[in-house]
Amino acid sequence: MIRRNFSPLVLAVSIGLAIALLGAIFAIIWSSLPQGETQLMPTPILTVIPAPTATLTPSVSPISLTPSATSTLMVGGTGNEIQVGVYVQITGTGGDGLRLRAGPGTENEPIFLGREAEVFLVKDGPKEGSGYTWFFLEAPYDTTRSGWAVANYLQVIASNEP
Template identity: 40%
Template sequence: MDWQTLLQRLRPYATRRVLWAGVALALLLGSLAALGLFFYLPASRVEAPAAALTWIPGPTNTPAPSATLVPTSTPTAVYEPPARGEMGVGAYVQIIGTEGRGLNIRSAPGLATTIQFLAYDAEVFVVQDGPREVDGLTWWYIVTPVDAARAGWAAGTYLEVVVPQE
């Protein structure tokens, strides 16, 4: 029987389903062959590293405390308010001399710093920090007594000490 005759006899059986089954079988056999080679190959010959020995010293004798320390008091800062009518931390000041334009209250001492808000003439503040000499001016950190959010640095040229009424 030659090839031509064999092909003519098998042609009625060569449907798409049979052809796809043959392709699937070929892929399966190829995969199994590759997997078999994977397990057949000998393992690489890498030597295991030698064990390392780490020496950890044992505990030592700790001497007993010889004396108990006596707690001492921590010195506290003494706040001295400024003299009556004198500029300083704790003094009440008001804005003056802006001719109605107001005074820029800044985030830090200096003319190049960010403006926080505008304070108006006769507005009263409490000095909380300062003085700082920057840009040829004396700067004071001031806060309104009624709103702690209105706080910042002001040039001392536009501040006047106000004596609180008793």
């Protein structure tokens, strides 16, 4: 078996050169990184201002029910009438949104997906189709965003201004 003996001086110089080489490689890699990416971004200060708590005052005025001889189309389950000229919002889709279609019926192609709580102006309807009542809706600031929607997921909003 061949056995080599290295002098302590050669061994020390070799180790020193290896450390220097590793240091140089590390320095080159570090300097090649873009400074912006290595800079740590501070976490911003987050503040949530709570909404004022509503205080409900119970009403004690008596309610009198008078039977009406006229019938009104009541849709959306809110007691508000959907008709041409009112603003409605999409509601009750559980965040899934509502398909607005090219015509009043489920056989018509969906044009786009209205978002939950999105506001539209009623431009036409009601029309019956596929067992549902439909209204033609148009986004107030984008007339290209329009289509027929099922009334079940629409709710009249109080103000005429969205």
